[in-house]
Amino acid sequence: MLLNYSQPLELNKLTSRIDAALHAALPEFWAVVIELVLVGILLIATYALLAVVLIYVERKITAFFQARIGPNRVGKYGIFQTVADVTKILIKEIIHINRIDKFLFYTAPFFIIGASIMAFGAIPFGQGLQAVDFNIGVLYVISVSSLGIIGVLLAGWSSNNKYSMIGAMRSGAQFVSYELSAGIALMTMVVLSGTMQLSTMVESQRYCWNIFNGHLPALVAFIIYLISGHAETNRGPFDLPEAESELTAGYHTEYSGLQFGFFYLAEYLNMFIIASIGATVFLGGWMPLQINGWESFNQLMWFIPSYLWFFGKVAVLIFFSLWVRWSFPRLRIDQLLNLEWKYLLPINLVNLLVMVILVLTGLTLTDIFK
């Protein structure tokens, strides 16, 4: 009851009002169609906007890690730098390459960006701000984000360029390996929360985030998830698919203009998606910090809208990703595969088993302090 007054900035009231208005004014079918279109446009707009913001933030933080100031000419503190960059990339010519597999070459960017947007749609951004809420949400996100690798392989194959090919093959090997670890780490948390639906997962973490609830195995799973998620985005120390000193730019060497922009956009948004899935599954998603019993404190926390909580948690994870990126040198391909197959995967499997035992014997934090 009190919650109705304590959430002035939540967007779910607005969305339900729009929903009610549409249903009152239009027949059922058209109301749903209009809502679908609206949600789609909103998602794509958020997608593009987030990419612009992320690129700016990345460039700033990178600069700070290297004792530089970073972009500071376009607008105050350079905040319009990426807007200018995006404008430039939009009006650039798409260069046509001779002797490429035309159909695959031009469809590859859409595979990548499509997979990325599909995963993006399933993220719960806040209370009532989730476009698709499957009861197998975690599985859906994993499977859909794996589709992106098809685009990478197609891009490398169709470019008719040995560097692109090597880059794509490396990316494929890396992605297939690390997808396994990320998946099992998420499965560990599915065992803990007993559901695959992202919304119920968030709801179940109201008083105790999963990472605390499952203490040791949850922490191990979190670290493994971060490492493998980072590797999946082809960044940081795992950027050997596009190792610029060896392969010029890897699988997107031959792309230019907007097509290159698609790859670029998808790379940044994949970082965001990995971080937001991590925040949702491990850190309680959009749920504000709630402590069982402290009612007034909980109410106070609700005054910060849920989407801000979500973006805050995601920002912490993204910062961590950048921190790692500017700390470690690039791995060799054998080191990369060693790390996955000899360390992360065995630890992960044991960890999953430990988590199952933990849940079955009632040793999770909420079970202990019941």
Add this chain to the structure above:
Amino acid sequence: MRTFSEYLRDMFSGIRSLLSGLSITWKELWTKKVTRQYPENRDTLVISERFRAELVMPHDENNEHACTACGICQINCPNGTINVISRTTETEDGKKKKELDRYVYNLGTCTFCNLCVITCPSDAIVFSNNFENATFTRNKLVKQLNHEGSRLREKKPIKKAGNEAEKDSQTA
């Protein structure tokens, strides 16, 4: 074959070294930024004395320089950047004397090798720190270093010192 304990030890030492790496970059994140924002920091800009930006000929307050128009700098210049144009004048006692007319320096072809300054016998030219030399046309890079109506500085102080030294030796 590696034992299981070796495997664990490898893993934990790896984690420890990763954490130490992270701590170093964390400290680096908060260090003072080294970027100098050039057009804004013009007032506080520090440029080394040794920086060779542009050749200049120092003139004193009487509009006098030290160039005797000997042309050694022109001979030493590796790519013909310097052109010393001299004229001959007659002094009061009828002697013919070579005097500097125009000292032409082409900044556009200068490699800043410093050979002219090193070889100048009368230290008439130096490199200045004024580095903002951008122009819209190449002609503006060709500069005349001696000012209008400037003259050669008389070597009186040195002569005077010499006379005094002679006097000193005589009295002694």
